[in-house]
Amino acid sequence: MDPLQGIAREIRFLDGLARTLWSVRKIDPDSDFLVCDDFEEAVDTFADHTALVFEGERYTYRQLDALANRFAAWADAQGLKAGDNVALLLPNRAEYVPAWVGLTKLGIAAALINNNLTGAALAHCLSISNASHVITDNEGLAATETIRAGLPRVLSYWIIDAEFPTANDRHALDLKSPKLAPERPLRSRRTGLKARDVALYIYTSGTTGMPKAAKITHMRAQLYMRSFAGATKANAEDKIYCVLPLYHATGGLCGVGSALLRGGTLVLRRKFSATHFWGDVIENECTMFVYIGELCRYLVNQDPSPDDRRHQLRLAFGNGLRPEVWEEFQARFNVPRVMEFYGSTEGNVSMFNFDGQPGAIGRVPPYLQRNFAVRLVKFDVETEMPVRGEDGLCQLCGPDEPGEAVGLIKDDARHNYTGYADKAASERKILRDVLEKGDAWFRTGDLMRQDKDGYFYFVDRIGxxxxxxxxxxxxxxxxxxxxxxxxxxxxxxxxxxxxxxxxxxxxxxxxxxxxxxxxxxxxxxxxxxxxxxxxxxxxxxxxxxxxxxxxxxxxxxxxxxxxxxxxxxxxxxxxxxxxxxxxxxxxxxxxxxxxxxxx
The missing domain is CATH 3.30.300.30 (ANL, C-terminal domain)
Incomplete structure (x- = not known):
């Protein structure tokens, strides 16, 4: 890399970092400004701008807020109060974000259940949600038919667009009912709540076993949503295409935050379709889309089409874009910028690849290493534990040496670790006595390597x-x-x-x-x-x-x-x-x- 390219790279990195840090600067665990206040602030600023496009229907910010308020009114009618939980068992649909936002207006946490689950996995997620009510649809209700008898508590099911007859445990949720007021509940209803309180439960994907419920505080939700609004340079002219499930953080917080905190439009699809992807992006004049995992590979594997390069995209952002797909994807579809990031739902380690280095999941340049609380420690794959020296402390990796990524735990917005609903599972993710006696670090469970320029590359999951x-x-x-x-x-x-x-x-x-x-x-x-x-x-x-x-x-x-x-x-x-x-x-x-x- 010649000197001019190096300077340009550092400018891009520092510009992205500055925007992101500026966006999250006011987040404080002891603040009474919650994630629903962020949403209401955007509504007041962009009231009649289109906030959401879903299956041909358009919703303004004002209309989305009215929907959220109706969910709050429903919760109030059930006698729910701050500290209670409600399970959301829904596919991507217009009511999804308003549902959990409305609940947070009363201090009620929403457990976001994967609507593809059935059987034991679904029963497990509903059981550990500690919810007494489930908001669902006809398909979700059908999935619960065989598991109800095995649940540890009786749940009430509230069905949007109900086709099932009402019964003792199932009821129609009519969001157009005059009994559910579209006006905002008084802000005093959440007096005493702080940003460190739980807003959502988002479940791990369960790649190796049953999912775990990660506690997402208001502060953590704000961190996701505000940081991506800043990192993507989102504005009111942007239209963000999201085909990812809203029950996970990448689509449901990162994508939603980029769209709805800066006056943009969230173009939402029920689920990913490789054949409809570019047509949707073109028709809706999308400027960004959010990806995860193998989505870009599926697009690359499609036959070439005239639509491949007719879009107006300026940015694709997400995580899990594998190196062998990255350059082919970007070249074939002429996407100007790809912004990969790293982060876990429950953890405190996050980083961005602001300058689009293919294959890198983030970067911490050597001159800023001390300002970031993420380190790679040497790891023994047989014992599946970090390597310790004679002093009992962990050993740091050198350049390009694989090791486990760990993040220092501190009581502030960027480094806080809230863990899971299961306290024992939370404790297992903490590594102590890492760089000095008595310190505590979050174990990501991911092996990475960092090159001399500070780029991080994913190596593998531990195990x-x-x-x-x-x-x-x-x-x-x-x-x-x-x-x-x-x-x-x-x-x-x-x-x-x-x-x-x-x-x-x-x-x-x-x-x-x-x-x-x-x-x-x-x-x-x-x-x-x-x-x-x-x-x-x-x-x-x-x-x-x-x-x-x-x-x-x-x-x-x-x-x-x-x-x-x-x-x-x-x-x-x-x-x-x-x-x-x-x-x-x-x-x-x-x-x-x-x-x-x-x-």
């Missing part, structure tokens, strides 16, 4: 990295290599246990297209990966199960292992003598488990 042949294998890095092989639409990599062999052998679940050929895969991986990182097993999967935020669920894949009796689709084994992948039969499975091969 996904495994050891094989005495080496650490990053599932993310191996999956990126496999994804570049012709005919691979998706790849998820994980480790599986083989009897009487130390470590875990690599296995990849692959969703193939028509051009995929297993015959050339072994040679390709031999060229691209060291021997210890090449998957020993390949599983063909028509589709790889993901969460609502497109994260791969590996728990079932790991449980199946490489046993062909548990897997309906084809499984292949990298036969060491033949240097190719061969079909794994039940007899060959027994042979491998017996230790017949030198692996």
């Amino acid at each position: 996904d990295t495994f050891r094989w042949k005495g080496e650490n294998v990053s599932t993310t890095e191996v999956a990126e290599v496999i994804s570049r092989y012709p005919g691979v639409d998706e790849a998820s990599v994980y480790g599986v246990k083989i009897d009487r062999i130390d470590g875990r052998a690599g296995m990849a679940a692959i969703t193939p297209s028509e051009e995929f050929k297993i015959e050339g895969l072994r040679d390709y991986l031999t060229r691209e990966l060291p021997s210890y990182a090449r998957p020993l097993f390949i599983r063909i999967a028509p589709a790889i199960e993901t969460t609502g935020t497109f994260k791969y669920r590996k728990v079932d894949l790991v449980r199946d292992g490489f046993d062909p009796a548990k897997i309906e689709q084809a499984v292949y084994f990298a036969q060491p003598d033949e240097q190719r992948y061969i079909s794994l039969t039940p007899a060959l499975y027994v042979h491998i488990q017996s230790g017949a091969f030198k692996l």
Whole structure:
């Protein structure tokens, strides 16, 4: 990088950082200015501007506020009060944001339930919500039919657009009823509430087990919403396209905040559709969109279309855009800027890649390192714990050395850690005696590396990295290599246990297209990966199960292992003598488990 490019980079970084920090400067845990006050302030400023577009309907800021006030009136009629919880079991729809905003006007917390859940997972999330009422729709109500008897408490279900008859535990929620006043409840109704009080419960995605309910205080919601309004340079002319679920923070707070705190318009779709994506963006004249996970890969995998570059986008922002997709996505669709960020729903570590360095999840330049309370500590993947020195303290990583990202816990807006509803789960995420005795840091559970220029790069989730042949294998890095092989639409990599062999052998679940050929895969991986990182097993999967935020669920894949009796689709084994992948039969499975091969 020449000196002029370096100067331009620093200007972009410092400009983005200054805007973001300025946006959150007044957030204070002891303030009585809550997230609903932020919303009301925007309503008063942009009253008749279009706030939301959903399925052909347009809503002004004033109309959204009236909807929020009707939800507050409903809660008041049920005798709910500050400190109570209500569960929201809804898909993306116009009432979603007004529902939780209206509840916060009375100090009531909303538990945002993933509307795709069924069975035990849904029962678990409703149970730990501590809610007595559930706001849902017909589909959500149907999903609860088989689990009600197993819930620890009786819940009342309130159905928007009800088609079910009313009963003891289910009622129509008529938002047009004159009994539900559209006027704002008096601000005195939340007297005594502070920004450190809980506004929402947002659930982790449950990639490795049951979801956990993260406590989102008013302060934390404000931090999400205000920081993204600042980082994206959002203004009243912007139209932000959101296809992400509103029950998660990226769409529901980061995307919503960018649109609604600065007078912009949120263009909301019920769910992501790769075939309708660019048509929607063009028709609604969107200037930004918010992405997560594999969304951009799905777009890249679509056939080229004249609509690919007819948009007016100036920015795409989100997290999880993998390096092998980034440059192709940006070049093909002519998106001027991509702003990747890192953050977890429950944690206190956040960072932005303001200058669009492909693959980087954020940056802390060396000259500002002391001003940011995030560090990478050396990590032992076998014990799944940070490495400590003779003094009992953690050891910091050097440039490009992978380690776990941790964030210093302090009682202010940027560094506060509120954890989960489950106190034991919250405590497990705290690492003590890191840089000095008595300090406390939040464990992100993510392995990263930081280069000499301060860019952070994601390496893997703790638990996904495994050891094989005495080496650490990053599932993310191996999956990126496999994804570049012709005919691979998706790849998820994980480790599986083989009897009487130390470590875990690599296995990849692959969703193939028509051009995929297993015959050339072994040679390709031999060229691209060291021997210890090449998957020993390949599983063909028509589709790889993901969460609502497109994260791969590996728990079932790991449980199946490489046993062909548990897997309906084809499984292949990298036969060491033949240097190719061969079909794994039940007899060959027994042979491998017996230790017949030198692996």
